[in-house]
Amino acid sequence: MTAAVFTDPDEAVAGVADGSTVLIGGFGLAGMPVPLVDALIRQGATGLTVVSNNAGNGDTGLAALLAAGRVRKMICSFPRQSDSWVFDGLYRAGKIELEVVPQGTLAERMRAAGAGIGAFYCPTGVGTPLAEGKETRTIDGRDYVLEYPIKGDVALIGAHVGDRMGNLVYRKTARNFGPVMATAATLTIAQVRHVVETGALDPESVVTPCIYVDRILDLSATEDSR
Amino acid sequence: MSTVEHLGRGPLGRDELAALVARDIPPGSFVNLGIGQPTTVADHLPAGSGVVLHTENGMLGMGPAAHGDEIDPDLVNAGKIPVTELPGASYFHHADSFAMMRGGHLDVCVLGAFQVSARGDLANWHTGAPDAIPAVGGAMDLATGAKQVFVMMTLFAKDGTPKLVPECTYPLTGLTCVSRLYTDRAVFHIGRQGVTVTETYGMSVAELASRLEVPLRTLGAAE
Numbered sequence: 001m002t003a004a005v006f007t008d009p010d011e012a013v014a015g016v017a018d019g020s021t022v023l024i025g026g027f028g029l030a031g032m033p034v035p036l037v038d039a040l041i042r043q044g045a046t047g048l049t050v051v052s053n054n055a056g057n058g059d060t061g062l063a064a065l066l067a068a069g070r071v072r073k074m075i076c077s078f079p080r081q082s083d084s085w086v087f088d089g090l091y092r093a094g095k096i097e098l099e100v101v102p103q104g105t106l107a108e109r110m111r112a113a114g115a116g117i118g119a120f121y122c123p124t125g126v127g128t129p130l131a132e133g134k135e136t137r138t139i140d141g142r143d144y145v146l147e148y149p150i151k152g153d154v155a156l157i158g159a160h161v162g163d164r165m166g167n168l169v170y171r172k173t174a175r176n177f178g179p180v181m182a183t184a185a186t187l188t189i190a191q192v193r194h195v196v197e198t199g200a201l202d203p204e205s206v207v208t209p210c211i212y213v214d215r216i217l218d219l220s221a222t223e224d225s226r
Numbered sequence: 227m228s229t230v231e232h233l234g235r236g237p238l239g240r241d242e243l244a245a246l247v248a249r250d251i252p253p254g255s256f257v258n259l260g261i262g263q264p265t266t267v268a269d270h271l272p273a274g275s276g277v278v279l280h281t282e283n284g285m286l287g288m289g290p291a292a293h294g295d296e297i298d299p300d301l302v303n304a305g306k307i308p309v310t311e312l313p314g315a316s317y318f319h320h321a322d323s324f325a326m327m328r329g330g331h332l333d334v335c336v337l338g339a340f341q342v343s344a345r346g347d348l349a350n351w352h353t354g355a356p357d358a359i360p361a362v363g364g365a366m367d368l369a370t371g372a373k374q375v376f377v378m379m380t381l382f383a384k385d386g387t388p389k390l391v392p393e394c395t396y397p398l399t400g401l402t403c404v405s406r407l408y409t410d411r412a413v414f415h416i417g418r419q420g421v422t423v424t425e426t427y428g429m430s431v432a433e434l435a436s437r438l439e440v441p442l443r444t445l446g447a448a449e
Contacts, residue, residue: 027283027320028306030299053320080361091359100360103282104324104367111321124328124370127401129352130362160300172317173283174300179319207319 003166003213005195009039012189012217016045016154019072023110023150023181024052024062025157028081031174033158033191034061036217040156046070051110051150053103053177055079055087066090075150077103102130105147107180113149114183114212122147152185159208162192163199166213167206175207182212194220228446229423229431236428237410245270247336247378247408255333256280258368261305263378264336278314280332282364284323287315304364324364327371335372337365339379339404341394344440346404346416348377349396362399369400381409388438390414390421419443 006012026032050071056063063086079087090096102124121144125131135146157178160171182188195218248270258280259265271277279288281303289310297308339350348369351362407414412426422443435442
């Protein structure tokens, strides 16, 4: 089925269950789907495992979801930033679990989930604390760590433009995790700055084909379409 | 070539160190500059070097920092600083960005460090302090994936202890990955033969050797 288009963020995130694993796109605030995350806060799902590169910036978006106490576990590469005070406070108070994953391994584990790969041998992290307890193998003289996929129940991503079928294009470095997360979740919800008619996107430049996208939030009617 | 001792001067300043690293990046290389001090290497690449900068959040052909009207929230570097794009730039998603790193397509990466061992082990992501929040970002991927890993750091910590050590005591980022170490006091090449000093600044090789617990080799006729 091709994507359903919404203009109301609350309708776009309806049905997210407690305990879900939620993949949230963005690198810092570039590509971070703040209106979708705000809607998820209103929606109320709790006990979430969130997968995102960072652990929230400032007080908006993911940081606000964390502050609302909805996240049980954070899987990310770089939680500690100058403006990650919300996460820092929860972590130091023992109120949130943290799994730190090297950034490329984080992306590849989601890519594997979306591509039907059962696990993969990765050279990153060999001999470091992040490989402790993991199976290793030497292949052609090089050491690798066995890494498993990260599959999401839901992905919330930010793209630039979508068409009514759900094909997506991104803009500059705001692309980051979006195309990978779109493939790795059972339910992919993409916010876009505006929706165009089917056929208006150049098929050669579509980055995320519509097969990966279930719902689109059209931000053009709201003030979040910057 | 022999080891050069630059005496009668002090240690390298931060800009001088960045210029030294820039001098050794081969023209036309694909290069990733780490967050912080390594980013400043870009300011010292000669015009026409043909060096193409990679940023792990999904771009080749990254230009200098953006100012004023150039600032675009969709265009940032690995440190989330607004940057610009150069002609010939391309964008790609995170899995592709790290595939090009892990797959051995990047010629050089430049990273900072807490410690480097005589074998080229790198520690730069975590102090291991009990109250520190661990954050690795792309450091392990870069250390493992780039063809050559250059490290720039001060040679001694503020308390005077060396940061080039027999074995790292901080948690490791990568094993035997550092090929060149640029410090304010000396430049080292690290390989199977061990650690070779190629240049010193404001310190003789003999003085350097007396302050480090790592066996040092020199180039050619020096000493």
